[in-house]
Amino acid sequence: MPKSILAVNAGSSSVKITFYTFDNPPRTIVDAAISGITAPPSTLKYQAGGRKHKEELKEKLSTAQDAFKYLLQRCFSDPELSEVASADDVEYICHRVVHGGDYRDAVEINDETLGHLKGLEDLAPLHNFSALEIVRLCKSELPKVRSITFFDSSFHQTIPEAVRTYPINQEIAKANGLRKYGFHGISYSFILRSVAQSLNKPVEKTNLIVMHIGSGASICAIKDGKSVDTSMGLTPLAGLPGATRSGSIDPSLVFHYTNEAGKLSPASTSEMHISTAEDILNKQSGWKALTGTTDFAQIAVPNPPSEAHKLAFDIFVDRIQGYIGSYYVKLNGELDGVVFAGGIGEKSALLRRTLVDKCQCLGLAIDDVANDKGPGDEETVKDISKGSGKGPRVLICQTNEQVCGLKY
Ligand SMILES: Nc1ncnc2c1ncn2[C@@H]1O[C@H](COP(=O)(O)OP(=O)(O)O)[C@@H](O)[C@H]1O
Numbered sequence: 001m002p003k004s005i006l007a008v009n010a011g012s013s014s015v016k017i018t019f020y021t022f023d024n025p026p027r028t029i030v031d032a033a034i035s036g037i038t039a040p041p042s043t044l045k046y047q048a049g050g051r052k053h054k055e056e057l058k059e060k061l062s063t064a065q066d067a068f069k070y071l072l073q074r075c076f077s078d079p080e081l082s083e084v085a086s087a088d089d090v091e092y093i094c095h096r097v098v099h100g101g102d103y104r105d106a107v108e109i110n111d112e113t114l115g116h117l118k119g120l121e122d123l124a125p126l127h128n129f130s131a132l133e134i135v136r137l138c139k140s141e142l143p144k145v146r147s148i149t150f151f152d153s154s155f156h157q158t159i160p161e162a163v164r165t166y167p168i169n170q171e172i173a174k175a176n177g178l179r180k181y182g183f184h185g186i187s188y189s190f191i192l193r194s195v196a197q198s199l200n201k202p203v204e205k206t207n208l209i210v211m212h213i214g215s216g217a218s219i220c221a222i223k224d225g226k227s228v229d230t231s232m233g234l235t236p237l238a239g240l241p242g243a244t245r246s247g248s249i250d251p252s253l254v255f256h257y258t259n260e261a262g263k264l265s266p267a268s269t270s271e272m273h274i275s276t277a278e279d280i281l282n283k284q285s286g287w288k289a290l291t292g293t294t295d296f297a298q299i300a301v302p303n304p305p306s307e308a309h310k311l312a313f314d315i316f317v318d319r320i321q322g323y324i325g326s327y328y329v330k331l332n333g334e335l336d337g338v339v340f341a342g343g344i345g346e347k348s349a350l351l352r353r354t355l356v357d358k359c360q361c362l363g364l365a366i367d368d369v370a371n372d373k374g375p376g377d378e379e380t381v382k383d384i385s386k387g388s389g390k391g392p393r394v395l396i397c398q399t400n401e402q403v404c405g406l407k408y
């Protein structure tokens with residue numbers, strides 16, 4: 001029997017895996033995901049053929065590796081999944097790795113590339129360590145299967161120098177690789193292709209503002225099919241706030257927050273060197289710090305349970321609105337569409353409605369019925385614009401960070 005390809009997406013609050021056939025285009029054999037790792041109980045979603053299943057898990061899965069092991073076992077032990085019964089049925093594993101440094105393309109894992117990626121672990125503290133733990137697990141437990149890593153940062157290699165350069169000492173910046181990298185690029189690349197196709201435009205002539213907003217949130221300006229700016233920076237902390245991340249703040253805040261800020265955090269291990277400040281801004285800020293929950297579904301409601309929930313919603317809207325305005329100008333007003341994607345972007349009709357209302361002056365308008373309904377299960381791109389006028393389209397794209405790796 002021909003072997004399969006396994007794609008793994010370790011996000012900051014979820015792990016999603018998909019097994020594909022080697023067909024062209026690849027056929028999905030099974031899709032399985034665990035979400036809510038940072039807000040237990042975790043939820044399992046499992047879809048194989050016509051079978052769909054969702055359940056709250058009793059098991060405590062507190063790390064991405066635990067979630068990955070659980071998902072793999074679940075697929076291998078499914079008696080109805082003869083195509084993927086064990087590691088012998090897998091030829092390649094494609095891993096989403098958030099920070100790829102200067103890598104422009106995917107790389108196969110060997111001692112040299114793994115060593116190089118280990119050097120980048122500190123630059124994406126909520127992601128690279130977990131993803132590489134899964135890579136290491138695959139190397140030891142599925143030693144015959146080849147692992148390929150695909151990077152979120154690759155898509156943003158087209159960002160112009162003046163945008164990616166921080167105004168600091170350039171010798172130090174170059175020696176230490178201190179520049180804007182940008183992330184969620186695997187998702188942006190999938191969204192770009194899917195939206196261009198749905199608008200009937202060639203990718204290289206498509207101009208978009210895309211929001212990938214989930215536990216980690218970013219926004220990207222795409223001009224002629226290329227990333228020209230994005231809100232995340234050297235690390236995924238910059239830009240928009242997220243479930244546990246502050247997003248951009250005045251860097252001096254770090255020095256005033258606590259005089260311990262420069263010290264290594266207790267969470268640091270000999271493998272990761274995270275300061276207390278990084279720990280606080282990455283893991284103890286965002287919605288969690290403001291409201292106590294990391295679940296935006298509890299925040300984006302018409303009657304928020306507290307003032308703090310309302311404030312969290314308003315902060316998010318304010319920051320996104322600022323980027324949309326800035327990117328609209330950077331794209332010279334030549335915009336085909338504004339796209340909502342990621343867990344929040346795809347599911348929160350309230351956030352979409354609020355933002356589009358605030359951006360009316362750019363010609364954006366939303367159809368309430370289409371917006372409230374959202375996309376159907378099989379609908380990758382849904383147009384929720386009002387009327388068929390000339391303004392930029394407002395779209396929802398159900399992104400897929402697994403399949404994208406296969407098409408790079
Ligand atoms: N109906 C909803 N309204 C608002 N937010 C939602 C809704 N459903 C899920 N979310 C949020 O989506 C986020 C997860 O997004 P996702 O992109 O899947 O995760 P990750 O960032 O881990 O990859 C969580 O914060 C979750 O609360």
Ligand SMILES: CC(=O)OP(=O)(O)O
Pocket residue numbers: 010011012013098127152183184214215216217236
């Ligand atoms: C880069 C990033 O923040 O990813 P995620 O949204 O999956 O946490």
Ligand SMILES: [Mg+2]
Pocket residue numbers: 011012214
């Ligand atoms: Mg994600």
